[in-house]
């Protein structure tokens with residue numbers, strides 16, 4: 266197979282590229298990435314010289330960049346490219362519309378024109394809005410009810426995928442996953458932000474009281490789910506990807522503090538995220554039943570391995586935190602409550 270992975274320099278895209286090159290010795294990968302603040306070619310330094318891998322810098326929202334990356338054609342497109350951070354979407358939604366909606370449309374047009382055999386849209390459970398307790402679950406049929414500009418943009422892209430399948434029979438599959446965690450995640454998301462702040466001796470900002478909860482999937486389990494969906498998924502279908510491992514932000518904070526030998530004095534309770542979804546909980550039964558996938562990594566084990574990775578890879582995250590992230594932090598975080606009208 267020849268696969269176009271978009272957003273392959275980001276967290277999950279880079280992990281997936283390495284997973285495929287190792288598992289399938291005859292597969293070729295083209296990585297199309299715009300290299301936004303979240304794109305980092307260092308994530309791929311160990312495979313950059315692999316003859317079965319090519320990097321193309323470009324924007325999924327530009328048809329000419331997509332055409333250049335696809336060349337004569339590919340067997341599949343896996344669309345990881347997106348603006349992904351809820352807090353950034355609250356401060357400035359524009360780029361989210363461009364990439365997550367228009368970019369998805371541009372890729373769908375390439376598939377409709379016959380340039381790719383199929384497309385797998387990587388999306389999020391956040392399109393469903395929120396659940397109120399850990400027993401309530403999102404199924405594939407749950408109505409979209411997004412809360413943030415991020416989740417609304419992802420919902421827009423996902424709905425274009427369903428519309429293209431219904432209208433043109435464009436071969437596309439949509440996935441809705443719970444929260445990812447693992448090595449190489451940009452240190453603006455909860456787990457890597459807290460781990461790296463603690464390693465730097467800084468405080469960790471818990472929004473509200475930390476009682477909101479998320480469901481978590483380790484990188485390797487998500488790669489295996491996409492592998493199953495790419496090869497055995499039914500075109501036009503939607504698959505939820507979940508683990509039923511649900512933890513409140515406070516529970517995660519405690520676990521990270523323990524792993525790093527720190528105490529609760531490091532916590533700083535800050536104003537809550539506007540429109541903050543209380544909980545995400547995914548029903549993954551369809552994927553497990555129909556494609557035989559199941560998650561393997563227990564949250565406590567995956568979290569320990571992740572924290573260990575951040576401990577051992579200071580150079581990776583220190584470069585990020587002293588560069589673009591520092592500028593973002595100074596501009597938006599230092600006076601976050603004022604910017605978000607929380608004061």
Ligand code: NAD
Nearest residue numbers: 272274275276277299300301303304324325346347444445
């Ligand atoms: P990330 O933010 O780490 O990386 C995104 C990548 O996309 C970066 O390399 C960036 O340069 C690239 N990119 C952004 N705009 C682009 C454009 N216009 N053209 C080409 N490349 C562009 O993302 P991630 O956390 O690995 O998430 C990957 C995908 O998974 C996203 O679609 C996201 O919505 C989805 N998802 C993420 C989570 C999560 O917990 N992180 C959960 C469910 C679904």
Ligand code: TYD
Nearest residue numbers: 351444453454455458470471472477479514
């Ligand atoms: P995040 O990693 O941004 O993922 P998402 O909002 O897409 O699920 O946040 C995960 C949870 O952690 C969410 O409930 C918000 C909370 N959070 C904090 O309490 N403090 C922080 O600094 C961040 C980034 C997140």
